[in-house]
Amino acid sequence: MGDTLNILGEVFLNTISHWWIILPTIFVGLIVGGIPGFSAANTIIILMPLTLAMDLETGLIFMVTLYASSRMGAGIPAILVNIPGTAGAAATPLDGYPMSKAGKGQQALAMSFVASSLGGLLTTVIALATMPLLARVGFYMHSVEMIVVMLFGISLIAAIAAQDMLKGLIAGFLGLMIGSIGTDVIYATPRGTFGFLELYDGVPLIPALVGLFAVSEAFVIIEKRVILSEDGEVAMKTPNWRDTFEGVRMAFARWVHVIWTSLIGLAIGVIPGAGASIASFVAYQQSRTYSKTPELYGTGHPEGLIAPESANNGVTSGTLVPLLVLGIPGGATAAIMLIVMQFHGVNFGPGLFEDNPQVGYGMFMAMMIAYLFMILTILPLSRYMSRVTTVPTIYLAPMIIAFTLVGSFVPREYMFDMYLALAFGVIGYIARRTGYHVAAILIGVILGPLLETYFMRALRISEGDVMVLFSSTLGNILWVCLVLTLTLPLVFDWRRKRKEILGK
Amino acid sequence: MIRSTRMNRRTLLQTGVAASGLVLAAPSVLRAQSFPERNIDVYIPTREGGGADRNFRAFTAIWKEKLGTDFEPGFYPGASGRVGYEVYMGRAEPDCYSLVFGNMGPEVLNWAVQRPEFDINDYFYFGRVDTDPGCLFVGAESPYQTLDDILEEARTRTMSVGTSRLAHPASIGLLALGEETGTNFNLVPLSGGRNTVAGAVTGEVDFSVLTSGSVIASGDSTRCLLVFGENKVGERLNNAPSINDAFDMNLPEMLSSRAFGIHRQAAEDFPDRYQRLVDTFHETFDDPRLMDEYVAARGTPEYLNEGDVEDCAEFFDAMLELGERFRPMLTGG
Numbered sequence: 001m002g003d004t005l006n007i008l009g010e011v012f013l014n015t016i017s018h019w020w021i022i023l024p025t026i027f028v029g030l031i032v033g034g035i036p037g038f039s040a041a042n043t044i045i046i047l048m049p050l051t052l053a054m055d056l057e058t059g060l061i062f063m064v065t066l067y068a069s070s071r072m073g074a075g076i077p078a079i080l081v082n083i084p085g086t087a088g089a090a091a092t093p094l095d096g097y098p099m100s101k102a103g104k105g106q107q108a109l110a111m112s113f114v115a116s117s118l119g120g121l122l123t124t125v126i127a128l129a130t131m132p133l134l135a136r137v138g139f140y141m142h143s144v145e146m147i148v149v150m151l152f153g154i155s156l157i158a159a160i161a162a163q164d165m166l167k168g169l170i171a172g173f174l175g176l177m178i179g180s181i182g183t184d185v186i187y188a189t190p191r192g193t194f195g196f197l198e199l200y201d202g203v204p205l206i207p208a209l210v211g212l213f214a215v216s217e218a219f220v221i222i223e224k225r226v227i228l229s230e231d232g233e234v235a236m237k238t239p240n241w242r243d244t245f246e247g248v249r250m251a252f253a254r255w256v257h258v259i260w261t262s263l264i265g266l267a268i269g270v271i272p273g274a275g276a277s278i279a280s281f282v283a284y285q286q287s288r289t290y291s292k293t294p295e296l297y298g299t300g301h302p303e304g305l306i307a308p309e310s311a312n313n314g315v316t317s318g319t320l321v322p323l324l325v326l327g328i329p330g331g332a333t334a335a336i337m338l339i340v341m342q343f344h345g346v347n348f349g350p351g352l353f354e355d356n357p358q359v360g361y362g363m364f365m366a367m368m369i370a371y372l373f374m375i376l377t378i379l380p381l382s383r384y385m386s387r388v389t390t391v392p393t394i395y396l397a398p399m400i401i402a403f404t405l406v407g408s409f410v411p412r413e414y415m416f417d418m419y420l421a422l423a424f425g426v427i428g429y430i431a432r433r434t435g436y437h438v439a440a441i442l443i444g445v446i447l448g449p450l451l452e453t454y455f456m457r458a459l460r461i462s463e464g465d466v467m468v469l470f471s472s473t474l475g476n477i478l479w480v481c482l483v484l485t486l487t488l489p490l491v492f493d494w495r496r497k498r499k500e501i502l503g504k
Numbered sequence: 505m506i507r508s509t510r511m512n513r514r515t516l517l518q519t520g521v522a523a524s525g526l527v528l529a530a531p532s533v534l535r536a537q538s539f540p541e542r543n544i545d546v547y548i549p550t551r552e553g554g555g556a557d558r559n560f561r562a563f564t565a566i567w568k569e570k571l572g573t574d575f576e577p578g579f580y581p582g583a584s585g586r587v588g589y590e591v592y593m594g595r596a597e598p599d600c601y602s603l604v605f606g607n608m609g610p611e612v613l614n615w616a617v618q619r620p621e622f623d624i625n626d627y628f629y630f631g632r633v634d635t636d637p638g639c640l641f642v643g644a645e646s647p648y649q650t651l652d653d654i655l656e657e658a659r660t661r662t663m664s665v666g667t668s669r670l671a672h673p674a675s676i677g678l679l680a681l682g683e684e685t686g687t688n689f690n691l692v693p694l695s696g697g698r699n700t701v702a703g704a705v706t707g708e709v710d711f712s713v714l715t716s717g718s719v720i721a722s723g724d725s726t727r728c729l730l731v732f733g734e735n736k737v738g739e740r741l742n743n744a745p746s747i748n749d750a751f752d753m754n755l756p757e758m759l760s761s762r763a764f765g766i767h768r769q770a771a772e773d774f775p776d777r778y779q780r781l782v783d784t785f786h787e788t789f790d791d792p793r794l795m796d797e798y799v800a801a802r803g804t805p806e807y808l809n810e811g812d813v814e815d816c817a818e819f820f821d822a823m824l825e826l827g828e829r830f831r832p833m834l835t836g837g
Contacts, residue, residue: 041553042552045552045553048553119773136706138702139704139707142706142707142708182583183582183583183584185693185695186693187617187669187670187752188583188584188586188614188617188618188669188670188671189568189618192582197582197587197591197594198592200582200583200586201582201583201587221615238634251780272698272699272702272706291534306799324703325723326702326706327701327705327722327723327724327725328698328701328702328705328725329721332553335553335698336553338721339553339558339802342721342802343800343802345576388573412579412580453695457692457694460664460690460692460693461664461690461692461708461709463690472677477749
């Protein structure tokens with residue numbers, strides 16, 4: 001114990017002394033995270049020659065900081081202009097953007113930064129303290145359990161559909177159908193690709209994301225002078241630091257919410273292969289389910305913004321656990337970290353904390369310090385960032401379309417993806433104008449293929465026996481939780497209405 | 505003897521034909537000498553940052569000096585490599601300025617299972633970079649710590665086995681093991697090497713099969729029990745025996761084998777350009793710095809293994825044959 005504390009103290013001082021790499025990397029991460037198509041993984045790949053040239057500690061701190069800050073950066077355009085930077089921030093605009101339109105962009109950003117930093121910081125400390133236990137989660141969360149986790153996220157479609165059941169379900173199923181385009185996960189047989197090679201690997205997420213959210217939003221906002229509502233314009237006329245502090249206060253006032261939604265992110269992050277998009281949707285769905293005011297979600301409700309932001313930053317620290325303890329990278333960024341670390345002769349896995357404890361503890365310490373630095377450096381910027389919402393739409397809309405179309409091109413460098421983003425933009429625009437919810441479509445597009453993958457894998461392992469879905473204790477517990485999650489709100493609603501009737 | 509220098513009609517005709525030939529051939533000779541005039545585009549059918557990317561960068565770091573031009577990679581992942589090949593065959597000009605860098609093992613095997621849009625004889629591999637045998641491995645905490653443990657269990661039930669994709673040389677190795685020992689294995693595609701290692705380590709599947717380079721990279725988390733080829737690295741694969749030694753079999757090596765391929769038409773239309781590619785590819789292997797680059801890119805030194813067009817063709821045919829043989833098991837047909 002004493003040795004561990006000594007190592008932690010040593011690693012802490014060492015990491016702090018690397019402030020000169022942490023600070024610029026935070027801003028690089030914010031930028032690459034905020035532009036759809038760029039990501040921490042892409043950036044680390046592009047900068048790999050530089051990363052490999054750095055010494056081990058510097059390279060490690062650089063990658064971890066970039067990873068954490070890009071996750072936070074993805075939420076900024078999601079809140080301000082309805083463009084999630086990555087799929088992990090896809091649930092952020094549900095409540096973040098309505099806040100911006102109401103002139104509360106500054107509060108929303110501040111709240112998002114605090115929730116992200118606190119969530120990331122807290123889960124990093126928990127991950128550090130309980131690493132051996134958390135690493136075991138992957139041993140229990142197999143395909144069957146992941147199917148139920150996916151269903152938690154997908155059930156959000158039903159919640160969205162609650163406002164108009166038929167339209168919500170149609171949108172959700174459309175998303176699921178679009179998500180099933182591509183080659184099947186077992187035999188790689190193409191389905192619904194219409195002969196387009198570019199669709200063999202499935203519908204690419206970034207074009208779908210920017211099309212449904214950003215491009216369609218640009219089509220909508222061009223009909224107005226600014227994206228702000230009338231009240232929002234009044235509120236934004238006199239920007240002041242009070243709004244930032246109000247956002248900070250709103251986040252701290254909901255500290256319990258930050259904790260439990262970030263823990264959802266941590267729990268999902270430690271499962272190899274699961275990612276931030278699953279965590280943010282599940283956290284949003286859980287937050288809404290157990291809220292006393294579920295009807296406020298989607299209208300700019302603070303808890304609806306805190307949930308996905310805390311959760312997707314909780315994933316960040318969670319992803320490091322299987323990488324460090326088991327040598328299994330939990331996601332694309334972790335996989336690249338593995339390559340870079342191996343280049344420096346560090347082997348991850350069970351022996352890491354015996355052979356190279358400085359590296360193991362150092363990665364968590366770097367993440368903690370990155371989050372601390374982030375909250376101090378980014379928070380003051382929310383006042384200026386929120387001014388984006390005051391830009392007239394005749395400038396803003398073309399900029400959104402231009403930037404996001406380039407962003408949709410970047411991951412695969414196919415012109416096809418730009419056309420696809422435009423096509424999704426048209427679908428999104430029609431959906432918005434006719435009362436269908438684009439988020440319901442997107443949930444299907446993002447989670448549908450993942451659900452299919454786990455479902456087909458479970459069936460394959462069981463040789464086609466559907467009862468495999470109820471074959472594990474943990475899976476059955478999760479099934480019960482899912483049923484409760486879906487039915488309890490109905491019960492609560494029924495009781496509330498009954499009380500109202502009795503009261504009258 | 506004094507030779508007559510007088511020009512007669514035959515000499516005139518001969519000289520004329522030779523001169524005309526020279527004039528006609530001159531552009532091609534000049535073109536060959538000046539080839540390459542621009543960068544070479546390389547189509548890679550996997551994601552950026554993966555094993556193929558590292559391998560490609562290591563090899564071309566030396567090759568570009570020999571050829572005198574740079575190589576520009578383009579990454580086209582999807583559908584078990586099919587997207588990259590379709591794009592290469594369908595969109596790249598067959599002029600020797602475009603190459604494909606693929607993994608001959610799983611990708612050729614895939615042609616036997618899922619025929620692509622193009623004729624597979626319209627391209628060929630001319631330079632092999634490495635050979636990495638597949639292997640069978642378990643997680644460090646698996647209850648099956650020896651091959652005998654696995655075979656004993658497999659005689660009582662069908663065991664689930666993770667593989668990165670069904671049409672993979674390591675999958676074929678496992679099916680051959682099943683045939684030899686009279687046991688049944690249920691192959692479960694886990695979409696990529698990372699998930700395949702995770703499947704074995706976390707116990708989602710009983711064990712996994714994969715290219716041994718990826719298993720070596722997973723360190724202490726896994727334990728290799730059998731190699732579908734020669735174990736050239738000994739302790740790093742836990743001194744696991746080769747399948748042929750362990751079961752007295754005569755199975756060809758089940759290799760992942762990265763190689764450069766080219767349009768057949770390009771090699772036929774521009775033989776001098778093609779020859780220059782082949783010659784400089786060979787010179788690259790003669791350069792001792794190649795090994796340094798390969799090791800720096802986390803390659804296993806024992807797996808760096810030059811192969812020429814004949815070696816590649818032989819391997820190509822063997823994979824197609826094995827694919828046809830095990831086709832029903834790989835397609836569910």
